[in-house]
Amino acid sequence: xxxxxxxxxxxxxxxxxGRLAVLDRLTAAYRRVxxxxxxxxxxxxxxxxxxxxxxxxxxxLEIVACDGLAELRAFAHYVRVLGAGxxxxxxxxxxxxxxxxxxxxxxxxxxxxxxxxxxxxxxxPRDPLAHRERPERRRAAxx
Amino acid sequence: MxxxxxxxxxxxxxxxFDQQHLGQRIADARIEAELTQADLAAAIDLxxxxxxxxxxxxxxxxAVELGxxxxxxxxxxxxxxxxxxxxxxxxxxxxxxxxxxxPLDRAVEKxxxxxxxxxxxxxxxxxxxxxxxxPPRDLPEAERAAERxxxxxxxxxxxxxxxxxxxxxxxxxxxxxxxxxxxxxxAYVSIGDAGVAVVNGNTEAGRRRFTLxxxxxxxxFADEYSTDLSVADVGSEMERRINGFAVHLLxxxxxxxxxxxxxxxxxxxxxxxxxxxxxxxxxxxxSQLKSLGLASEAEHQVLLARPPTRAxxxxxxxxxVEELHxxxxxxxxxxAVLGGYRAGxxxxxxxxxxxxxxxxxxxxxxxxxxPIEAYQREFDPLP
Numbered sequence: 001x002x003x004x005x006x007x008x009x010x011x012x013x014x015x016x017x018g019r020l021a022v023l024d025r026l027t028a029a030y031r032r033v034x035x036x037x038x039x040x041x042x043x044x045x046x047x048x049x050x051x052x053x054x055x056x057x058x059x060x061l062e063i064v065a066c067d068g069l070a071e072l073r074a075f076a077h078y079v080r081v082l083g084a085g086x087x088x089x090x091x092x093x094x095x096x097x098x099x100x101x102x103x104x105x106x107x108x109x110x111x112x113x114x115x116x117x118x119x120x121x122x123x124x125p126r127d128p129l130a131h132r133e134r135p136e137r138r139r140a141a142x143x
Numbered sequence: 144m145x146x147x148x149x150x151x152x153x154x155x156x157x158x159x160f161d162q163q164h165l166g167q168r169i170a171d172a173r174i175e176a177e178l179t180q181a182d183l184a185a186a187i188d189l190x191x192x193x194x195x196x197x198x199x200x201x202x203x204x205x206a207v208e209l210g211x212x213x214x215x216x217x218x219x220x221x222x223x224x225x226x227x228x229x230x231x232x233x234x235x236x237x238x239x240x241x242x243x244x245x246p247l248d249r250a251v252e253k254x255x256x257x258x259x260x261x262x263x264x265x266x267x268x269x270x271x272x273x274x275x276x277x278p279p280r281d282l283p284e285a286e287r288a289a290e291r292x293x294x295x296x297x298x299x300x301x302x303x304x305x306x307x308x309x310x311x312x313x314x315x316x317x318x319x320x321x322x323x324x325x326x327x328x329x330a331y332v333s334i335g336d337a338g339v340a341v342v343n344g345n346t347e348a349g350r351r352r353f354t355l356x357x358x359x360x361x362x363x364f365a366d367e368y369s370t371d372l373s374v375a376d377v378g379s380e381m382e383r384r385i386n387g388f389a390v391h392l393l394x395x396x397x398x399x400x401x402x403x404x405x406x407x408x409x410x411x412x413x414x415x416x417x418x419x420x421x422x423x424x425x426x427x428x429x430s431q432l433k434s435l436g437l438a439s440e441a442e443h444q445v446l447l448a449r450p451p452t453r454a455x456x457x458x459x460x461x462x463x464v465e466e467l468h469x470x471x472x473x474x475x476x477x478x479a480v481l482g483g484y485r486a487g488x489x490x491x492x493x494x495x496x497x498x499x500x501x502x503x504x505x506x507x508x509x510x511x512x513x514p515i516e517a518y519q520r521e522f523d524p525l526p
Contacts, residue, residue: 035206036205036206036207037205037206037207037210040207065203065205065206066205066206066207067203067204067205067206067208068203069160069161069162069165069224071206072165072204072206072209072224073224075206075209075220076220076221076223076224077221079210079220079221079493080219080220080221080260080493081264081488081489081490081493082489082490082492082493083490083491083492083493083494083495083496084210084213084214084220084492084493084496085492088490088492088493089206089207089210092206093206093207096206109490110487110510111484111487111488111489111490111491111493112490113487114486114487114488115488
């Protein structure tokens with residue numbers, strides 16, 4: 001089963017809107033994965049946005065450590081592209097895990113998207129909900 | 144001041160890099176950082192037993208943990224994983240023969256790895272005039288080599304101003320970094336056709352230029368001797384010749400002598416003027432005056448004992464222009480990094496990291512929005 005590997009922002013958007021269950025339904029056909037680094041980042045945001053705690057409690061999300069040597073190597077590459085700030089570490093883990101496990105990285109950062117594509121990593125829609133439910137609106141109002 | 148070969152990162156006999164190697168690499172870096180396993184454990188919020196297991200290769204390291212370990216040990220993250228090239232580093236530290244400087248080693252390693260990465264990613268390709276010379280066999284040869292280099296970059300004679308840019312023309316990328324009191328003077332490493340010089344920016348301005356001139360010497364002489372450590376004397380003798388090269392690069396016999404004779408006034412005032420014009424340290428200037436026969440041994444001693452003061456500069460209406468102020472990075476390199484950022488090939492934090500904090504996040508150029516076609520994938524259904 002192909003895995004969707006979530007970065008912080010898609011999870012954060014759904015959680016803060018109280019609609020994590022919708023994301024679950026929309027992506028039910030996939031294995032849904034979140035690297036530990038992304039969870040750490042979301043946890044750090046909990047004091048400011050308490051609904052982020054829902055992500056930790058979402059049983060359908062599989063937590064991965066990103067600790068195999070191949071994953072760490074890919075991770076090191078992405079850190080060299082993105083940097084080693086807290087957000088960068090999360091995003092680099094998403095890309096590394098997706099690369100090694102043929103997953104689809106669900107990210108919305110520009111440099112990360114280019115870095116992934118340069119290494120043949122599939123990058124998913126920035127916002128699966130907007131894509132599925134409101135395609136017309138998305139087309140009419142490009143970013 | 145012997146040349147030193149940095150520890151090689153190549154695995155012996157083409158072995159597979161495995162968990163044990165990763166653990167060993169972490170242990171090496173920890174020991175070099177003079178931390179105990181307990182220190183490291185505390186710094187990265189793990190039990191000491193976990194660190195023991197990680198170093199023994201019996202426990203996996205997660206991406207998050209490796210990020211923390213790298214930060215705690217002051218190493219770039221990929222250093223723990225990438226089998227780098229054997230980095231042959233020649234260095235000069237006037238602190239004493241063979242003395243290592245950890246901050247300098249680290250800086251050289253990081254700069255070399257960054258430059259290599261940018262070249263691999265086609266973000267940066269250094270361009271330079273190709274000028275390589277035979278290593279000098281004696282001091283007169285070193286002086287002739289300096290003349291040839293000057294002819295290529297400064298055919299009019301006179302002071303070599305903006306030495307960082309001059310170095311870049313010659314294929315030496317100079318990073319002046321704040322390495323502190325224990326940072327030595329500088330070091331050189333070659334990466335393909337390019338050379339990288341790291342100069343301790345916390346040394347005095349004239350000395351920084353001298354260090355860079357010395358590293359330029361390593362570059363143009365192709366520096367092959369530095370791999371031969373079997374005869375320690377060869378290294379230090381060559382270092383002495385390269386110092387000779389550096390002196391003559393900065394203070395060339397012909398035009399310097401001419402300028403000295405042209406100036407009127409008492410010798411100390413003339414010397415101060417020339418120090419400002421040629422942007423060299425007082426000691427380098429005095430010793431060149433002596434070796435060119437412009438000052439006797441006695442005059443040299445008198446001059447050396449009375450270095451210029453701020454009052455001297457004020458009275459003469461002159462200011463010492465300081466080059467290679469830390470942190471500074473080569474211009475072509477900075478341009479390439481910012482270009483990489485604009486093109487979305489580098490993240491913001493990495494861009495600042497590559498520029499050694501010479502700019503902040505607020506200084507980063509505003510990114511031009513991607514063309515709409517770039518978002519095509521967003522409208523594609525999930526595979």
